[in-house]
Amino acid sequence: MKNFFILFLFSIITSNMAQIIDANELLQDVKQKFDEISDYEVDAMITVDVNFLQVPESNAKIYFKQPDRVKLESEGFAMLPKQGMNFSPAKLLNIEYTAIYVKQEILDNYKTEVVKIIPTDSEEDLILSTLWIDPEYNIIRKIESTTKNTGTNKIHLYYDDHLSIGLPDKVEFTFNIRNFQLPSSITMDFDTKEEKPADNKTEISGMVTVLYSNYIINSGIPDPFFEEEQQD
Amino acid sequence: MSTLIQIELVKIFRKWRTYIGFIAIAVLVVIIQLSIYLTGERFIDFAIQNIKDTFEMVGNFVNGNLIALLVLQMLYVHIPFLIVLVGGDLLASEATAGTYRILLTRPISRFKLIASKFIAGTIYANLLLAFLMLVSLGGSLLIFGSGELIVIKNKIYIFASDDTPWRFVLAYGFATLSLTVVMTLSFFFSSLVENAIGPIVASMAVIIIFLIISSIDIELLRQLRPYLFVTHMAKWSEFFREPVRIDEVIKSAVILLAHIIALFSLTLFIFKKKDILS
Amino acid sequence: MVKVIEVKSLTKKYKNLTAVDNLELDVYKGDVFGFLGPNGAGKSTTIRMMLSLIKPTKGSIEIFGMPLKKKRYEILSRIGAIVEKPDFYLYLSAYKNLEILGKLSNTNVSRKRIMEILEMVGLEKRHTSKVKTFSHGMKQRLGLAQALLHDPELIILDEPTTGLDPQGIKEIRDLILYLSRDKGKTILLSSHILKEVQIIATRMIIINRGKTIVQGTVDELMNSEKMKVKVEVDDVQKAKSCIELTMWKNNLLSAGSNELEFKLDNHEIAILNKHFVESGIEVHSLVPTRSLEDYFLRITEESEL
Numbered sequence: 065m066k067n068f069f070i071l072f073l074f075s076i077i078t079s080n081m082a083q084i085i086d087a088n089e090l091l092q093d094v095k096q097k098f099d100e101i102s103d104y105e106v107d108a109m110i111t112v113d114v115n116f117l118q119v120p121e122s123n124a125k126i127y128f129k130q131p132d133r134v135k136l137e138s139e140g141f142a143m144l145p146k147q148g149m150n151f152s153p154a155k156l157l158n159i160e161y162t163a164i165y166v167k168q169e170i171l172d173n174y175k176t177e178v179v180k181i182i183p184t185d186s187e188e189d190l191i192l193s194t195l196w197i198d199p200e201y202n203i204i205r206k207i208e209s210t211t212k213n214t215g216t217n218k219i220h221l222y223y224d225d226h227l228s229i230g231l232p233d234k235v236e237f238t239f240n241i242r243n244f245q246l247p248s249s250i251t252m253d254f255d256t257k258e259e260k261p262a263d264n265k266t267e268i269s270g271m272v273t274v275l276y277s278n279y280i281i282n283s284g285i286p287d288p289f290f291e292e293e294q295q296d
Numbered sequence: 297m298s299t300l301i302q303i304e305l306v307k308i309f310r311k312w313r314t315y316i317g318f319i320a321i322a323v324l325v326v327i328i329q330l331s332i333y334l335t336g337e338r339f340i341d342f343a344i345q346n347i348k349d350t351f352e353m354v355g356n357f358v359n360g361n362l363i364a365l366l367v368l369q370m371l372y373v374h375i376p377f378l379i380v381l382v383g384g385d386l387l388a389s390e391a392t393a394g395t396y397r398i399l400l401t402r403p404i405s406r407f408k409l410i411a412s413k414f415i416a417g418t419i420y421a422n423l424l425l426a427f428l429m430l431v432s433l434g435g436s437l438l439i440f441g442s443g444e445l446i447v448i449k450n451k452i453y454i455f456a457s458d459d460t461p462w463r464f465v466l467a468y469g470f471a472t473l474s475l476t477v478v479m480t481l482s483f484f485f486s487s488l489v490e491n492a493i494g495p496i497v498a499s500m501a502v503i504i505i506f507l508i509i510s511s512i513d514i515e516l517l518r519q520l521r522p523y524l525f526v527t528h529m530a531k532w533s534e535f536f537r538e539p540v541r542i543d544e545v546i547k548s549a550v551i552l553l554a555h556i557i558a559l560f561s562l563t564l565f566i567f568k569k570k571d572i573l574s
Numbered sequence: 575m576v577k578v579i580e581v582k583s584l585t586k587k588y589k590n591l592t593a594v595d596n597l598e599l600d601v602y603k604g605d606v607f608g609f610l611g612p613n614g615a616g617k618s619t620t621i622r623m624m625l626s627l628i629k630p631t632k633g634s635i636e637i638f639g640m641p642l643k644k645k646r647y648e649i650l651s652r653i654g655a656i657v658e659k660p661d662f663y664l665y666l667s668a669y670k671n672l673e674i675l676g677k678l679s680n681t682n683v684s685r686k687r688i689m690e691i692l693e694m695v696g697l698e699k700r701h702t703s704k705v706k707t708f709s710h711g712m713k714q715r716l717g718l719a720q721a722l723l724h725d726p727e728l729i730i731l732d733e734p735t736t737g738l739d740p741q742g743i744k745e746i747r748d749l750i751l752y753l754s755r756d757k758g759k760t761i762l763l764s765s766h767i768l769k770e771v772q773i774i775a776t777r778m779i780i781i782n783r784g785k786t787i788v789q790g791t792v793d794e795l796m797n798s799e800k801m802k803v804k805v806e807v808d809d810v811q812k813a814k815s816c817i818e819l820t821m822w823k824n825n826l827l828s829a830g831s832n833e834l835e836f837k838l839d840n841h842e843i844a845i846l847n848k849h850f851v852e853s854g855i856e857v858h859s860l861v862p863t864r865s866l867e868d869y870f871l872r873i874t875e876e877s878e879l
Contacts, residue, residue, distance in 0.1 A: 117347075118538045120444070120456035124354065134352075141355030141444035141454060214350065241350060268350075303674050310665050394661030398720055401625040401657065402678040403650040572627035 087163035087179045090197050095157050097202040097230045103129040103285045104231065107278045110142055114270025119143060126276075131158060133290045145237050145272050147209070147217055156193065156207075160184040171196050171205050172222075189213055203230045215240045226279055233276055240269040300408055304416030308382060317378035317424045324374075325367055325431045329439065332363050343448055359443030360436035361460050365536065367432035368467065372532070375428065376478040376503050379421045383482030384495030386413045387567070391490035391574040400572055410564050414483060421479040422472055429468050447536045455536075467532040470545065473552045474529035478503065480559040487563045490574050525555050576603040577639070578728055578760045579624065584633035586619050586784075593619040595784035596633070601728075601762055601777075606754045608771030608778030608792065609764035612874040616784040617764045618658060621732050624762075625655055637728065651680040654726035656734055660717030664706035668697055668716055671705060672723055679724035688723070695719045695749075710737045718749065729753060730762045735770060743770070750774055768870045772796055780866070782873045788866065801862040803843055806833045808856040816853045822846060838862070 105127045112119045124142035127135040136142055166178040176196040183190050189211045196206040207219040217239035221232040308314050332339070336358035347353070387410075390396045399409070445460045447453040455463065481502060485495030506526040509517050521527045528548035534540055579601035586594040594616040601607045611617045622628040624635055626646050635642040637649045662671045669688060676683025692698040695715040705713065714734065721729055731750070735743045751774055753759045765771050771778055772792060779789040788795060807813045810832055817823050825842070827835040838846060843862060850857050 116451040117454075118451060119454040120459060122456075136352050136354050138354045140457065141353075141357075143351045143353040143355075143454075146350060146352050299677050303677060306666075306670075306674065307663065310663075310670075312665075393664065394659065395663055397627065397657040397661060398675060399678070400627055401650060401653070401655045402675065403647045403680045404678050405647070569629070571629060572622065 085165050085177060085199075087165040090165070090177055090179055090199060091157055091163055091181075091195075093199070093202040094197055094204060099130070101130070101229065101231070102282050103127070104279050104281045105283065105285065106231075106276045106280070108142075108144075109275040109277075110144060111273045111275075112143060112270070114268055114272070116268050117270065127285055127289065129285050129287070129290065133287070135290050144274070145217075145239055147211075147214070147219075147237070147239070156181070159188060159190070166194075169196065174198050174205060175200070176205055201227060201230065203227070215242050226276070229279070229281060231276070231279055231281075235274045235276070237272045237274070238270075239272075240267065242267050297408055297412060300404065300412035301415050301419075304386075304412050305419065308386075308416055308420050311382075311385075313381050313385065314420065316381060317375075318427055320378055321371070321375070321424065321428050322431055324371060325428070325435065328367050328370060329363055329432075329436060332358065332366065333440070336362070340446065344446070344452070347452060356441075356443045357446045358440065359445075359457075360433070360438070360440040361443060361445040361455075361457065361464075363436040363440055364433040364464065365445060365447065367428070367436070368471070369533070371428060371432075372471065372474075372530070373507065375424065375475060377500055378424060379475055379478050380482035380496050380499040380503075382420050383417050383479040384486050384499055385492040386417050386483055387486040387563075388489055388492040388495055391572075392492060394574055396572045396574055406568050407564060410487075410560075410567050414480070414560060414563075417479045417483055418476050421475045425468060425471055425475055429464075433464055433468075445536070449533075449537060453536065453538055455538075463535040467535045470532040470535070470549065473549055473556075474532065477525055477529065477552050477555045477559075480556045480563075484559045484563045487567050487570070525552060528552050577601070578603050578605070578637065579607075579762065580636040581620070581624070582634045582636075584620065584623060584635065585631045586616075586623060586628060587631045593784055594623070594630075597781065597784065597786055599779055599786070599789070601760060603760055604754070604758060605760055605762075605777050606750060606775045607760075607762045608775030609762055609781075610766070610768060610771055610778055610870070611764075611781040612766050612870075615766075615782050615873075617766075617781065618732060619784075620781075621655075621657060621730055621762075621764060624730065625653070625657065626650065627657065647680075651724070652726050653728045653730060654721035654724065655730040655732070656717040656721050657730075657732045659710075659736065660713040660720075662705040662713065662716060662720075665704060667702050667704055668692065668708070668719075669701040671716070672720060675720050676723050681724045683723055691719045691723055694722070711739070711742050714738060714742070714746075718746070722753075726759070728760045728762070732764045733766070734763065735765070735767075747774055766874060768867060780870060787869070795866060796864070800837045800839045801843075801864050802827065802868065803836045803838045803846075804833050804859075804861040804863070805836060805846070805850070806858040806861075807850065808832075808858065810834065812853075813850060813855050816850070816855060820849070822849070 105125055108124050108126050110122045110124060112122075119141075122138060122140065122142040124136055124138035124144075126144075127133075127137065136144060161181045161183050164180045164182070166180055169176050169178050176198050179195045179197055181193040181195065191210045191212060193207060193209040195204050197203070198205050201223070203221070203223060205221055205223075208216065209219075210216045217237065220236040220238070222234040222236075223231075224233040226233055340357045340362075341348070344353075344357075390399060400406070442457040442460075444457055445453075445455040445463075447455070478499065482495050482499035485498045486492070489495060503526060506524045510521050510524050510527050528551045531545055531548035534545050577600055579599065581597055581599040584594055584597040584599075585592065597616070597620060599609075599620070609617055609620070619628060623630050624637065624642070626642060638652060640649055642649055662668075663674070666674070669692070672688045672691065673683075673685075676688060689698060689701070692701050695718050697712060697715055697719065700708070700712070705716065708716065714737070718731075718734065721731070734750075735746050738746065747770075750761055750763065754761055754774075763771065763775065775792050777789075777791045778795065780787040805813075810829060813834060814826075814829060817826065822836070825836045825838055825846075827837055829835070836846065843860060847857055847860060
């Protein structure tokens, strides 16, 4: 009986061992896939749904070039959360980190591998990132990050027409920032004072949804393009 | 009645002091426009620094819409002072000049005289406002162009450029009511005395005192706020938030309207009983 | 005779001052009615009440047979008035002032009419000048112009000659006579100068401290009245005994150390004088004073103290 139990335990461990997937390998595959794109430009429709912020839906063009150059351009107004906009696997994986494979999980009916990344440099703002990687297409379907300064955020990526090239059609960026210092009012209101917290600090949370269309890939955007009139 | 109103308008617009308001507005608006043009970028950057730490933003916030809004904010407190210059003069000047005697010995009723003076004064107040709208909104849009309007209040609002015209129109529409209250107030004071300086100073004093009370953040004074008409005058800014609390706007509009009716009725009552001794 | 103005027990009280006290006054059609009284007697207050500028405390005013209280509009349409000093919109031209007042007069006042009136008062050449450039005399004439603008039946003039030079006073007097005789207007004219009224008025009233003193035709009041005559003589006793047994005794009012005071009419003065001279009494002087004039002089002086 005792032997049987040991055998059983062993079989479990070994069967699991057989399935152990190298987290770094997964990440490497994702990076490799993404590296096929040296640059892109895309039309983005941005919807911001954040408390303490009331902005209209905006249309913009987003330009990207490896490894992490981004430019937001709009005829009118557009805004994107910096973390959401800057996101690229290349950037994420450029830092020194330890990757741990966690488990397999079904996300949106897709089989994904869950990997946690912990930066080894304690100076890094990022504390922990959890990635849901689709090993079939070598794409990231979801990222959850915790940072020192801005709290936690979630990036949920949806792929459709551009799945083959590994670029999302829709991204939902959910975030939560503690101790956000509200800007001083530039209006003189007599009646809205009581609505504001006393120290003008608040927690902002919300979601920014970006719909991507008309990707133009590898058109060779020159570097200086990202320098000129960076409208920020 | 229309003849009477016409005559009152002639009287208003043949006086030099009538144009002080228009000149003051033109000068102030140009100064504000110029200073925002020169330092607006920094001003906005400073105001939204924290947002920019978190968000990547593009867009030209220093545009005609913002300038028009800032002008409205800055001048909303001060235009009343220009209006009382004329409103306080409406009745008192007839007493000072002694012209009541040639006016009221004509076959016109005192009610019609008061009403036509009130209407002429209101027309003046609103022309002043229309002029402000023209130079601040029209002028700014022409010079600086349109764009998203950023408003920082209890939260940060960014309104698409095609979402602003109706807000301005309604805000100015509401301001019409506010300034008519001011006009009526000075008109009321004007009926009490026989020189124009008294009503002008009295109206200004009332407005200043109310403004001070309404801006001091002490519990007792805060409780007074809903009873001060200046609090309700500020409700135009409601149109620059989302959602617009329309019930608040209507409530304030009704209160302002009640002020106008009450002050006008009081003026009429006093004037009908008044012995012309000047 | 048609009454144009009928004032009954008109009273105006301010806190502790009675400005007009139970005043009765009748003005008939065609009258040049003199409204006399020293400054502060209540003339202006009465006129202001007639023009609805002031509300009476008590009493009634009927003009053109209608109560002023109820028919203010109809009545004022038919009255032209100057109340105290002539004030206008100084920043407007003479023409513009009249144009405005014309529009308020319930009648169609044409440009031609305005120019006619301005010509009549001699201001046609200055019609584009702002009133603030006008002298007092010019304003007074413009005041008349505005009162006549709408061709009113009743003209109320409150001290119209104040501040005018003798030439100006004469011009106004002539104009009043013209309006009365040639145009058939009824005129109420207030003044604190008896002479002024006496010359042109047909009837008059004298008031003081808000009360009626006398009222009647100027003839009745001024000419048929017995006068007080002071007779200065060399010997009062002799003079007294000389009249002791005559009818003159009844006319004697008082006797002083060197003068006697009689109440006489024009005719009697000469006869009395003759009587004294024939009786060997030296008459040094004969000073007649009409009691009304005397009285008026006194109240006027009092009011000016």
